[in-house]
Amino acid sequence: MKKRVFLALIVTFLLFSGEVFANGEKEYPNQNINVIVQYSAGGGTDLSVRGVLDAAKETLPSGTNFAVSNVTGGAGLIGLNQVVTSPSDGYTLGVLNTDLVINYCLGRTKISVEDFEPIACALIDPFVLIAAADAPYTTFEEFIEYAKAHPNEIVIGETGMGAAPSLAVLAIEQFFDVKFKTVSYGGSADCVTAIVGGHINATIAQTVNAASQVQAGNLRFLASMSEERLSTYPDVPTMKESYADIDFFMPGFCIISAKADVDPAKVEYLRNVLRPAIDSDAFQKTLKTMGMQTINMDGAETKAFLADQLKLYSKLCKDISVK
């Protein structure tokens, strides 16, 4: 009996250790590629990254796999820190996201976009302005007019000063010279609940958070903060359609990345594995059922996109610190 318990313990440890004794001589990759996700399992970032990796794992040589570990805490910085301090051998990947860009712009971390080499874009999901369906405004223009006529009256829920939604509110306030009352909530889902419950008037979040409420006719997507209309909601206009000179484009994004100094051949290998996975039926289906979307950008496009985002957020963040 004792022996059996002992054996079971050993088997359990082996199952969970996931360590493969590596042989450095062989061709890349010859061991599991560890992907560090800085948020908890089951969230949007985690699901999209796992979706891409699941679709891609079959193209890896046999005996190797992607191993996702969720290293959470410290607003995602602990996980990212673990990525940048890992060896640059191409066996540790991380997820470059909106929050990192913002945290860098706010001076909360020294980790920057420059520390990463983007590989594949698992998620680009624009923020949309969400309001109650029975609000006195049904379009983005009416919303802005109402805000101009009633300063400090529209209550907008955001997810904490310095998080993307709060910066989006700031961008709208500055562009239109209007003033909102903002209340911080724990997450976008809480903001959506608060609108449905009639406690606040609007929020800025990704569509997935409010999809079922919009379907049921309780909430309405007023406008998306993207250059083009969303593929998932083609009826929702962009802000740019109403005001052509709007220059801010705000999506939440998750880009699977390697460290900047990883061998370019390995990066190229990973791109060839992961980018087709994004177009695969399996991953597209995952995105569709989750109500999310992405753009399959190549290396140069991703870098240009990141540079734009960095510029936008550093401008907005400067305005916060001035306040």
Next chain:
Amino acid sequence: MSAFFQALASVISPASLLSLFSGALCGVWVGVMPGLSSVMGMSIMLPLTLSLSGSNGIMMMLGIFCGAIYGGSVTAILLNTPGTANSAATCLDGNPMAIKYKQPGRALSISTTGSTFGGMFSSVMLLITAPLLAKVALKFSAPEYFALAVFGLSVVTSVSSTSMLKGIIGAILGLLLATIGMDSFTGDFRLTFGTIYLSGGISFIPVLIGLFAFSQGLITVEETFNKKKEEVQKTKIERIFPSRQDIKTIFPSLVRSSLIGTLIGAIPGTGGDIAAWVGYNEAKRWSKHPEKFGDGAPDGIAAPEAANNAISGGALIPLLTMGIPGDACTAIMLGALMMQGISPGPLLFTEQTEKVYLIIVGLFFANVFMAIIGFSGIKFFSKIVNVPNHLMTPIIFVFCFVGTFAINHNINDVYLMIICGILGYFIIKMEFSIPPIILGLILGATIENNYRRAMALSDGNAWIFFQRPISCVLLIIGIVSLFYPLFFPIIKRKLAERKSRRINA
């Protein structure tokens, strides 16, 4: 009604029962293993459940969901190591009954009964009252959350075993610890000393494991060195099912806690931890023998267990009716449901009625399997108690380290756990009790954030807490419950004096 019977028929099919059973088995296993949380278990199993055909994937997720909540109580009772904040309250009476009074079988059977009753009760409640409760839950805005958390915190005076003052000091310490980390309103870092690690705040699990388990380990080491020869415990498994007497004792607590758990679960953003503490406190308040609480009272095990399992049905109410996940587990559940083509939300109950019934009936049967696995595992689990201390203590230490590290893969969590463990050792030596600290830590952020949110909504007018009926009632109950243990003896004495005076006169 025909939709209900259709759902029943499809749940009773062999494939679906097998999915439920294997899900519940995984769940219980995940719950029992230190370091594996229900969230982790569900996310590991998610890809597997997607490959199952039809509703079987959902059945499996429901099984894991229920099983994992229950499994946490086993280690809480036997090793004094709560795997999650949900089962921290179960330690208080479960561990003394199992270790001090050498009745591990009885403790486990009571906790299994409690869990099963809570889970089944809440799934029936879900069936009957979901749309109604969803409306009430929507009324919860910042002031109500604040009031609920204050009510939760008012439990401190009754869970502090020795001195009320020490209990309140402990709670304040917990509240202070909860202020560490990024202030989400302004983005400022508070008390982080420039480290990234603390910027997200103190995480619960290392503190829980440190204060409860590691400190207990240190105390056992001390005792082992003082004692010359250790008597080897030979606890016979006295029983697997609870005795009629026990059932009679715990029944009122079961019903009360199940109601509390379902109601609290229905409010998004609150979880099994608050429910378990409130359930525990109410059980103590209504008990004829409140002095036995903290020393192996059967109600003290049944009440938190019924409450935290009742969360499972409760938490599905906002999820199914509004598409709002209340915690990490239900968030994964939401993902799983959406991938299966069920989009929870206001339309689900009208457009996909058969799916709703399927989930509710599935939840009920998940609890049935959880009970079967739980009761048949008691014999096996309670053998742990017979392991002599000089073997058990090192194993507990190992579990402390593994369990803490496994959650975030972060070595700093382990350091934090050790620090808390050493502090916990002295805290126990100074006869402070641990639960108030935990309560303060868990509820601190809810209290602070919702207070500030309410203030922002009302432009700084504090009357908002009393103008709204739900928050006003909750606050009054909270204040009464905080001072009740303080004034009750005085009132009682006054009444007795008056009575004796009347007799004398």
